[in-house]
Amino acid sequence: MIRHAVLQLKPEKGQIRKNLERIAQALSELRSYKPQVAVLPEAFLTGYFLQGGVRELAMTREELSERLQAMYRSLDWGEPLDLIVGFYEQDGGVYYNSAAYLELGGRGLVHVHRKVFLPTYGVFDEERYISRGNRIQAFDTRYGRVALLICEDFWHSLTATIAALDGAEILYVPSASPARGFAGAEPANVARWKSLCQAVAAEHGVYVVLSSLVGLEAGKGLAGGSVVAGPEGNLLAQAPAFEEAALIAEVDLERLAPVRYDNPLLPDLEGGLPLLIPDLQRVMGQSGGREGRA
Amino acid sequence: MKIIEAVPGREVLELNYPLVSDFLVRFVREELEWRGFKKAVVALSGGVDSAVTLALGVQALGAKNVYAVYMPHAISRPESREHAELVAGMFGVHFEVVDITGMVESYAAQVPDITPRRKGNAMARARTIVGFDKAEQYGGLHLGTGNKTERLFGYYTWHDVADTGPINPLGDLYKTQVWGLAEHLKLPEAVIKKPPTADLELGQTDEGDLGIAYRRADVILEHYLKGYPDDYILRLGYTEAEVARVKHLVNTTHWKRTIPTVAVISTTAIGEFYLRPLDFRLEQSP
Numbered sequence: 234m235i236r237h238a239v240l241q242l243k244p245e246k247g248q249i250r251k252n253l254e255r256i257a258q259a260l261s262e263l264r265s266y267k268p269q270v271a272v273l274p275e276a277f278l279t280g281y282f283l284q285g286g287v288r289e290l291a292m293t294r295e296e297l298s299e300r301l302q303a304m305y306r307s308l309d310w311g312e313p314l315d316l317i318v319g320f321y322e323q324d325g326g327v328y329y330n331s332a333a334y335l336e337l338g339g340r341g342l343v344h345v346h347r348k349v350f351l352p353t354y355g356v357f358d359e360e361r362y363i364s365r366g367n368r369i370q371a372f373d374t375r376y377g378r379v380a381l382l383i384c385e386d387f388w389h390s391l392t393a394t395i396a397a398l399d400g401a402e403i404l405y406v407p408s409a410s411p412a413r414g415f416a417g418a419e420p421a422n423v424a425r426w427k428s429l430c431q432a433v434a435a436e437h438g439v440y441v442v443l444s445s446l447v448g449l450e451a452g453k454g455l456a457g458g459s460v461v462a463g464p465e466g467n468l469l470a471q472a473p474a475f476e477e478a479a480l481i482a483e484v485d486l487e488r489l490a491p492v493r494y495d496n497p498l499l500p501d502l503e504g505g506l507p508l509l510i511p512d513l514q515r516v517m518g519q520s521g522g523r524e525g526r527a
Numbered sequence: 528m529k530i531i532e533a534v535p536g537r538e539v540l541e542l543n544y545p546l547v548s549d550f551l552v553r554f555v556r557e558e559l560e561w562r563g564f565k566k567a568v569v570a571l572s573g574g575v576d577s578a579v580t581l582a583l584g585v586q587a588l589g590a591k592n593v594y595a596v597y598m599p600h601a602i603s604r605p606e607s608r609e610h611a612e613l614v615a616g617m618f619g620v621h622f623e624v625v626d627i628t629g630m631v632e633s634y635a636a637q638v639p640d641i642t643p644r645r646k647g648n649a650m651a652r653a654r655t656i657v658g659f660d661k662a663e664q665y666g667g668l669h670l671g672t673g674n675k676t677e678r679l680f681g682y683y684t685w686h687d688v689a690d691t692g693p694i695n696p697l698g699d700l701y702k703t704q705v706w707g708l709a710e711h712l713k714l715p716e717a718v719i720k721k722p723p724t725a726d727l728e729l730g731q732t733d734e735g736d737l738g739i740a741y742r743r744a745d746v747i748l749e750h751y752l753k754g755y756p757d758d759y760i761l762r763l764g765y766t767e768a769e770v771a772r773v774k775h776l777v778n779t780t781h782w783k784r785t786i787p788t789v790a791v792i793s794t795t796a797i798g799e800f801y802l803r804p805l806d807f808r809l810e811q812s813p
Contacts, residue, residue, distance in 0.1 A: 245561075246806045284802040289809060412550065415542045449557045451806045452694075454550055475553055 238268035239480035241459040243448030246280035274446035275319035281409035291323035305337035313339035319407040344372040346381035371399035384408040397437035409446040412456040423458035435466025438493040464492040544711035555587035566592045566667030573607030576672045578614040590619040601628045627653040647727030651687035658688040671695035676702040681780025701745040747773045
């Protein structure tokens with residue numbers, strides 16, 4: 234069992250120091266729950282909508298690691314703590330929307346994922362300011378094999394498929410999703426996220442842990458609605474829209490084998506996918522060209 | 528065999544008003560908070576937009592932190608004041624009347640050829656002066672009251688009291704939706720049901736000026752903004768004249784929905800190259 238705390242918190246725009254303090258404060262409040270993994274939303278350290286402010290607020294991996302280790306030391310936590318957080322990354326003058334997995338009090342920085350799918354439409358403008366990542370890969374933690382996908386990355390089922398085929402048992406998804414669609418019981422994007430998490434979890438027999446930003450950023454209401462979905466596609470915990478909240482959820486990787494035995498979609502995929510690779514190449518125009526569609 | 532026909536997907540204006548209301552209350556509170564304010568001033572006109580804005584302000588900040596100002600001119604309809612007082616009384620906020628007749632007529636006396644339209648514009652901007660002054664007096668911000676329909680049509684006086692509020696809760700709600708929200712908030716029927724008017728010229732109504740009813744215009748707007756072609760909108764039961772009128776109003780007023788245009792000289796022109804969100808603030812030294 235791995236005790237998770239999904240911290241659906243509201244950042245202060247551009248105030249990295251305060252946002253680090255906010256993480257420390259939230260973890261202190263949750264000390265009695267003894268979370269082993271804490272999951273924060275996309276761009277939590279700065280706020281999501283920065284425009285050209287990315288240039289002023291992006292950090293290198295080393296800076297991020299140092300600041301989070303310092304935050305961890307201030308907690309006097311007593312044992313290592315794994316932490317996932319979204320941040321704007323600077324690497325040699327190139328900027329990314331990234332998420333890091335750190336083992337604080339242990340190995341330190343374990344993995345950084347750079348967002349591949351950058352929304353640049355509607356209210357979003359990411360690709361004007363940052364560059365695309367180009368890799369989806371699972372990695373090993375002290376608890377199991379996991380993967381990180383950031384926000385729109387997760388809206389393309391292909392990314393979760395790659396992560397699952399790479400052995401990921403838990404998909405961590407830091408996101409920032411401005412509320413839109415107010416006709417239903419909850420904002421339409423919150424409902425969509427929930428169904429996505431359930432569908433991907435059930436398709437691959439994995440846990441999905443979504444941590445979604447809250448707070449208004451210049452009139453855009455980051456919607457929250459974080460969820461933890463289990464491998465059967467069930468919702469284990471769900472945070473409300475718009476409000477700060479912490480989800481405490483135990484993830485039991487031993488459930489994966491029996492669930493996958495009953496519903497072996499992932500091994501089916503491993504067997505069937507090679508048959509479809511030529512078609513994937515065909516529709517991408519690499520073999521046979523687009524005329525093949527007809 | 529049961530035959531079940533799918534319900535066609537349609538663009539609808541109907542919203543979950545309790546959800547919208549909660550969100551807008553949060554919007555008012557949070558957007559004032561980070562700007563460093565806990566109080567708000569609302570320019571009540573007696574109409575539904577300012578009444579809804581006041582209701583949201585009161586829920587967000589508490590009645591004692593919201594100040595309602597009614598600013599009549601000599602030509603204002605008596606019922607406007609009645610309705611403004613009714614709404615202010617309903618929410619228990621501080622209510623005051625600032626008569627702008629003197630301000631406006633003092634200017635009008637210097638320009639004897641002034642038309643009713645020009646005098647109406649002067650009234651709207653006189654109210655802006657008072658609105659900002661009252662905000663300063665009470666240590667708050669004044670809330671904008673413009674709705675999405677009038678913003679899209681450019682149907683307001685540029686930089687008037689409704690347009691210039693530093694935050695604008697109703698700016699993404701069509702007039703039809705403001706009415707829906709007003710019903711959810713249980714505002715007085717007299718305020719919701721009366722024909723909307725800017726009350727700047729004798730006998731003026733919004734729908735008379737616009738040449739189309741809000742409820743019809745809003746459906747056309749929603750489809751037009753989402754990219755549906757004219758033929759599609761016509762099939763919904765709207766006329767070519769209505770569609771043309773809506774498109775004309777939108778497409779001749781884009782300039783009104785922007786900040787003043789600056790001649791770009793450099794590669795750091797504000798709002799062109801140098802782009803920062805309005806809530807962006809770099810960290811101060813500890």
